[in-house]
Amino acid sequence: MLEVVDYRAMGDRLRERRRAMKLTQEELAERIDISASFVGHLERAEKTPSLDTVAALCAALEVSMDWLVWGKHSIRCDRNGCPMYDEIRRVMDSY
Numbered sequence: 001m002l003e004v005v006d007y008r009a010m011g012d013r014l015r016e017r018r019r020a021m022k023l024t025q026e027e028l029a030e031r032i033d034i035s036a037s038f039v040g041h042l043e044r045a046e047k048t049p050s051l052d053t054v055a056a057l058c059a060a061l062e063v064s065m066d067w068l069v070w071g072k073h074s075i076r077c078d079r080n081g082c083p084m085y086d087e088i089r090r091v092m093d094s095y
Helices: 007-020 025-032 036-043 051-061 065-070 085-093
Strands: none
Touching: 007 036, 007 051, 007 065, 025 036, 025 051, 051 065
16 A cells, blocks of 8 residues: 655655754755755755655765654665655655
8 A cells, every 4th residue: 555645744854854954945955956945845854855866865864764654663874865755756756
């Protein structure tokens, strides 16, 4: 069964982690080559990110994709990639 993505909760987790790392929206945006305004849109759930953006956010914030998307902890993304990429792509592609 597919889990529905709660983008508002995802945005809250994004903001929470960014602040915990003491990053501004501008600093996070610069790390992954997106605009600061887009980071704000994501945090407020006004826009939905591509899977590549989710993966980049996770790598920059040092969190797992399953935590950012669903609030679950299991694996971490690092510079070698995100093991949950294929599963999350399947779910996001179903929308």
